Amino acid sequence: MSEREGGPGELGASRRALALAGPRVAALLLGVTSVVWAAVPLPAAGWPSFALAVAAACVAAGSLRLALLEVPEPQEAYFLTLPERMWSGFLSAVRTPAWEEVGCAAMLWLEVLHPSHAWHTAVLGAALVAWLLAVHIAESGVAAAALLRRQARVLLLGLGLLALGAAAALLPAASGGGAIALQILAVIAVTAAAVLVLPS
Amino acid sequence: MTPPPAVGTATREVPVRWRLSRHGRRLLTLAIAGLLLAVLNRRPELVGVAAPALLLLGAGGLGVAAARPPRVAVRIWPGSGRLFEGEPSWLDVDARELATGYDLRWNFHPGKGIVPESAMTVTAANAAGAARFAFTVPRWGKRQAGTAELILHDRWRLAEGRAVVALPSLDVFPRPGVQEAVVTLSRLPNRLGEHAARAQGEGTEFFGLREYVPGDRQRQINWPASTRRGRLMVSTHPAERSQDVVLLVDATSDVGKPGTSALDLGLRGASATARAHLERRDRVGVITYQWGGAEWLAPSLGRRQVYKIIDAMLHADASWSRGSSFARLPRAALPPGALVVAFSPLLDQRFVESLRDLRERGFALVVVDVLNEVPQPRLPVLGWSLSSPPAGRLATVTLAVGGVDEMARRLWRMEQHAIRFSLRELGVPVVHWNGTEPLDLPLAPYSRRPLVVRR
Numbered sequence: 305m306s307e308r309e310g311g312p313g314e315l316g317a318s319r320r321a322l323a324l325a326g327p328r329v330a331a332l333l334l335g336v337t338s339v340v341w342a343a344v345p346l347p348a349a350g351w352p353s354f355a356l357a358v359a360a361a362c363v364a365a366g367s368l369r370l371a372l373l374e375v376p377e378p379q380e381a382y383f384l385t386l387p388e389r390m391w392s393g394f395l396s397a398v399r400t401p402a403w404e405e406v407g408c409a410a411m412l413w414l415e416v417l418h419p420s421h422a423w424h425t426a427v428l429g430a431a432l433v434a435w436l437l438a439v440h441i442a443e444s445g446v447a448a449a450a451l452l453r454r455q456a457r458v459l460l461l462g463l464g465l466l467a468l469g470a471a472a473a474l475l476p477a478a479s480g481g482g483a484i485a486l487q488i489l490a491v492i493a494v495t496a497a498a499v500l501v502l503p504s
Numbered sequence: 505m506t507p508p509p510a511v512g513t514a515t516r517e518v519p520v521r522w523r524l525s526r527h528g529r530r531l532l533t534l535a536i537a538g539l540l541l542a543v544l545n546r547r548p549e550l551v552g553v554a555a556p557a558l559l560l561l562g563a564g565g566l567g568v569a570a571a572r573p574p575r576v577a578v579r580i581w582p583g584s585g586r587l588f589e590g591e592p593s594w595l596d597v598d599a600r601e602l603a604t605g606y607d608l609r610w611n612f613h614p615g616k617g618i619v620p621e622s623a624m625t626v627t628a629a630n631a632a633g634a635a636r637f638a639f640t641v642p643r644w645g646k647r648q649a650g651t652a653e654l655i656l657h658d659r660w661r662l663a664e665g666r667a668v669v670a671l672p673s674l675d676v677f678p679r680p681g682v683q684e685a686v687v688t689l690s691r692l693p694n695r696l697g698e699h700a701a702r703a704q705g706e707g708t709e710f711f712g713l714r715e716y717v718p719g720d721r722q723r724q725i726n727w728p729a730s731t732r733r734g735r736l737m738v739s740t741h742p743a744e745r746s747q748d749v750v751l752l753v754d755a756t757s758d759v760g761k762p763g764t765s766a767l768d769l770g771l772r773g774a775s776a777t778a779r780a781h782l783e784r785r786d787r788v789g790v791i792t793y794q795w796g797g798a799e800w801l802a803p804s805l806g807r808r809q810v811y812k813i814i815d816a817m818l819h820a821d822a823s824w825s826r827g828s829s830f831a832r833l834p835r836a837a838l839p840p841g842a843l844v845v846a847f848s849p850l851l852d853q854r855f856v857e858s859l860r861d862l863r864e865r866g867f868a869l870v871v872v873d874v875l876n877e878v879p880q881p882r883l884p885v886l887g888w889s890l891s892s893p894p895a896g897r898l899a900t901v902t903l904a905v906g907g908v909d910e911m912a913r914r915l916w917r918m919e920q921h922a923i924r925f926s927l928r929e930l931g932v933p934v935v936h937w938n939g940t941e942p943l944d945l946p947l948a949p950y951s952r953r954p955l956v957v958r959r
Contacts, residue, residue: 402526405533412537412553422549429553432534436557440527444661445627446607455660458563462556469552488548492539 327442328370334435335363335407341428342411345418355414362407369398370442404439408432422473426466433462514672515579520656520665522572528662531557564660578654578669586675586811589644592621595671597652598634606665607657610635615650615671617641643763644678644771646818677814678768680775682942685951686784689747689843689868697746698784702954705743712740748789748803748839749781753817754848754855755794760877769874769939770847771817776943777845778813782806790816791837793848793855800837833858843868843955849875850923850934863930868955871927871934872946875920879913 339359377395378388415428441448452459524532538554541547581596597610612624619640626635641647649671656665692701700709713729716736729737751774758767774790781788782805789803790813801816838844844867848855863869924934935946944951 402529402533404530408530408534409537412534412541412550416541416545416547416550422547425547425549426552429538429549429556432553433556436527436530436534439530440661443526444657446661451661455560455564458559459556462559465555465559466552469555470549472552473547473549488542488546488551492551 327438327448328367328373331370331435331438331442332363332367334431334438335367338411338428338431338435339363339407341424341431342414352414352417355410355417359407359410359414362403362410365398365401366403366407366439369403370439372398373443404436408436422470425473426470429466430463433459515577516669517575517577518654518667518669520572520574520576520654520667522663522665525657525661525664528561528664531561531662535561560660561662564658564662572658572663572665576654576656576665576667578652578667580652580669580671582649582672582674585672586677587641588677589641589679591679592638592640593674594622594636594638595649595652596634596636597654597669599654605659606633607661608633609655609657610637611653611655612637613651613653614639615648617643617645617647618650641674641676644676644768644818647674647676649674675815675818677811677818678771678775680779681769681772681937681939683773683776683780683944683947684942685944685947686777686780686786687843687845687870687947687950688954689841690954690956691841692745692747693841695746697744697786699745699747699786700742701745703743704740707741707744709742709744710739711742713737714740746784746786747781748787748842749777750803750838750842750844751777751788751790751813752833752844752846752848753790753792754846754850754852755792756855757849757851759849759851759875764876764939766849766851766874766876769876769937770849771814772939773847773872773874773937773943774817774845775810775814778810782809787839788813789837789839791833792817792819793833793858798833798837800834802837803839803842833862838862838867841867843870845869846871847874849873850920850927851875856923856927859927859932860930863927863932869932870947870950870955871932872943873924873934873936874939875936876938879916 339356342359343356372395375395378384378392384392411428411432415425437452440446441451535554535557538550538552538557542550542554576599578597578599583594583596587593595612599608608627610626612620612626614620614624619642620637621640622636622638624637626637637652639649652669652671654665654667654669656667657663688699690702692699700707700711704711713726714737716725716730716738720738724738724740726737726739729739753770753774755767755770758765760766760768762768778788778790785805787803787805788809789801791798791800799816799819801812804812844862846859846869848859848871850856850871850873859869859871927934933950935950937943937946
């Protein structure tokens with residue numbers, strides 16, 4: 305069977321392309337979802353709008369970086385033409401900044417800028433972790449199933465703590481400044497204890 | 505993959521710089537941002553947001569920090585320590601001791617003049633953590649292969665270690681030209697070799713006939729000639745001798761495009777001549793004539809001498825430097841009666857004077873002219889405007905510059921013709937070689953019969 309008729313070569317190539325594009329598309333979708341989730345309800349003008357713009361730009365630029373991951377930079381030469389120099393500068397501008405870090409911080413900031421429920425924040429936290437994992441899988445090229453299987457226990461425990469934090473915030477008895485501080489300390493203590501007891 | 509045994513295997517211990525990976529930095533940012541905002545805004549659910557990131561960092565990264573090796577042993581196998589320009593070669597690298605527990609990735613940063621022929625980033629998926637980088641070197645010289653960067657990732661890819669290994673230097677030899685026939689002198693030193701001399705001896709080639717005298721060996725009797733003449737005739741053979749050959753490479757002027765410049769052709773031609781003469785058991789030496797002096801290698805025999813000669817020529821430096829100039833070449837490098845084959849564009853007057861001096865000292869000389877470039881005019885010559893000059897001064901000035909340029913070119917060409925003519929007048933054959941055809945073609949008039957030299 306020839307490759308034109310859909311032979312094994314073509315199937316392999318399409319699988320490879322799918323394996324390459326899948327994590328990148330997933331990262332893009334998770335990033336967009338996180339931004340939208342953090343932005344709901346839609347913020348008024350001012351700092352919330354600024355945080356939203358920063359978060360959206362970071363997700364877009366991070367996705368662009370993932371899309372251009374395999375594009376080689378122009379070879380070092382003494383005299384690059386103007387288009388080559390511009391292309392090299394563009395690649396460098398897309399690849400160098402830490403888009404995801406800034407995006408995470410902006411989304412969390414956006415979340416605290418408007419009143420939201422604790423469960424809303426917890427879902428955002430889960431989405432952010434998923435986004436970061438997807439970005440990591442896309443850029444490193446590791447097998448997603450193997451990576452998630454290896455980290456499954458830790459991730460489940462982390463999600464448990466995330467739920468615990470949300471539940472602590474939802475407790476009706478927890479009102480007043482001292483109580484909230486105690487809640488925060490309690491969640492930090494539980495997290496630290498979990499880190500210490502986890503097998504390496 | 506079992507690494508093949510190759511030249512120059514080297515094991516080097518290099519330090520590893522460990523730091524958080526990009527993934528680790530992102531998780532750390534998420535955790536810090538969550539904790540900070542939780543404290544500032546008194547919202548405990550934000551600590552929960554930081555919890556998965558902290559857990560991943562704690563369980564995957566910090567727990568194994570102590571086990572990270574501060575140094576790593578890297579082995580390097582060059583495919584060949586010596587290669588010819590344009591010849592494909594490769595470098596194998598591995599970090600066998602680290603292969604378990606870490607994901608290894610190699611980045612190849614080629615040195616100047618090294619053209620990679622394979623992927624420059626290789627993920628070592630095999631057990632030995634090995635990678636191979638293929639490359640070519642388009643131009644001769646001593647080249648640094650570059651550096652190989654080893655990137656180590658721990659099990660969860662939260663920490664990243666980087667180690668940089670300097671790759672070995674490569675001796676890239678000029679691609680030798682093609683030469684089969686050699687120039688042979690009419691007077692050869694009394695040393696056993698493969699060239700048929702004019703004197704009678706114990707060689708294998710046919711030299712002549714003479715009458716049989718008692719004492720001659722029976723196997724020397726030429727029976728067909730004896731039958732024709734009716735008396736016993738014996739065949740005589742010439743003596744077989746070797747000669748001393750000195751290659752004179754002019755490195756003072758490197759004109760032309762890189763890859764086909766005068767120095768490139770000079771080195772390729774000298775390599776070809778050295779090979780051809782050494783295959784005939786001649787003693788071959790080399791003198792590299794350059795600014796500030798000359799480097800030489802005394803004539804010697806054997807296959808290794810080819811590499812010694814090329815190695816000596818690799819030091820040729822065409823760049824200008826202040827130093828003592830001289831017209832007389834070193835006596836130690838020129839055995840009496842040696843054949844001198846010079847490769848030069850004949851642009852440096854000092855070199856031409858050296859050739860004249862050699863000729864006056866009685867050496868047999870053959871000059872291979874490797875100049876294939878002529879100066880290009882800066883402005884086109886507008887011949888039509890002479891007959892109908894346009895109005896205005898500008899056109900007149902343009903014509904004048906173009907005319908001067910062309911005149912300078914003509915003068916330069918005449919000077920070059922004069923240099924070659926003067927050498928021929930001294931009895932020095934000058935042949936031109938363009939670098940693409942075999943050297944046998946320009947040397948054919950002098951390689952068909954022994955070169956007779958007037959002392």
